[in-house]
Amino acid sequence: MKKAEAWRYLIVTGMIACTLVLVEYTGTVEVDDSLPVKSDLPRTIDGWVGVRTLYCQNEVCGKMLPMNLAEAGVNTCPLCGAKVSSMSVAERKHLPVDTIIIRKNYRNESTNRWILVSVVISGRERSSIHRPEWCLPGQGYRIAAYRHESVACEDHRSLPVTFIKIQAPGSLSTLQYGWFCYWFISKTHEVGSQTARLAWMAWDNVFYGVFRKWAYVSILADRVDSEQEEYDVEILKDFIKELRMVIRP
Numbered sequence: 678m679k680k681a682e683a684w685r686y687l688i689v690t691g692m693i694a695c696t697l698v699l700v701e702y703t704g705t706v707e708v709d710d711s712l713p714v715k716s717d718l719p720r721t722i723d724g725w726v727g728v729r730t731l732y733c734q735n736e737v738c739g740k741m742l743p744m745n746l747a748e749a750g751v752n753t754c755p756l757c758g759a760k761v762s763s764m765s766v767a768e769r770k771h772l773p774v775d776t777i778i779i780r781k782n783y784r785n786e787s788t789n790r791w792i793l794v795s796v797v798i799s800g801r802e803r804s805s806i807h808r809p810e811w812c813l814p815g816q817g818y819r820i821a822a823y824r825h826e827s828v829a830c831e832d833h834r835s836l837p838v839t840f841i842k843i844q845a846p847g848s849l850s851t852l853q854y855g856w857f858c859y860w861f862i863s864k865t866h867e868v869g870s871q872t873a874r875l876a877w878m879a880w881d882n883v884f885y886g887v888f889r890k891w892a893y894v895s896i897l898a899d900r901v902d903s904e905q906e907e908y909d910v911e912i913l914k915d916f917i918k919e920l921r922m923v924i925r926p
């Protein structure tokens with residue numbers, strides 16, 4: 678761990694410890710249940726057309742339904758007949774019950790590229806959202822590089838977003854990469870890292886006595902040729918700018 682990173686962790690840990698002590702001595706923290714983002718994703722985002730993603734709820738099968746079936750409004754798994762849901766079996770098992778997950782697969786018809794958008798809205802427990810980097814290797818992705826980008830938004834804000842260049846599972850060519858990008862939204866803040874999110878959470882608890890819900894917004898984009906890297910980043914930034922506009926309440 679780098680020195681600066683170690684300091685950040687130390688500060689966040691200190692703030693969380695302070696919160697616990699203060700809550701212990703000053704009473705309970707008020708929970709603000711209002712959602713930081715809308716509870717659904719739109720049908721289209723800037724020319725990209727979205728389809729819900731659905732997962733079979735049978736633990737043995739657990740397949741993701743093909744997009745055409747999801748689009749047709751099928752509500753049982755064509756392989757085993759079990760119910761389907763927007764949450765995978767693993768997510769349902771490991772996340773607190775009041776966690777909300779909204780997901781859509783967006784396709785651009787002219788380029789035939791896709792972007793999977795996932796929004797996880799935390800419940801009353803802290804464990805709904807964890808460090809994104811923990812999940813990627815578990816799903817078979819290799820992390821190749823990090824970029825900290827800022828996306829210029831229409832309200833003159835600059836949105837911090839973490840871009841992770843990933844190598845997809847089973848990809849043999851080192852030229853083939855994809856992108857995983859994320860940021861976090863609460864009613865009062867938008868940040869590009871888990872450390873910053875935890876720091877604001879502790880700040881809200883300590884100084885305002887409130888626990889706010891957070892949304893973890895991520896996008897997964899398909900494989901691209903590494904020679905197009907800068908072009909891809911710009912396309913994704915445009916998409917993120919529009920996505921932010923349509924999901925804010």
Ligand SMILES: [Zn+2]
Pocket residue numbers: 733734735738739740754755756757758759
């Ligand atoms: Zn099934």
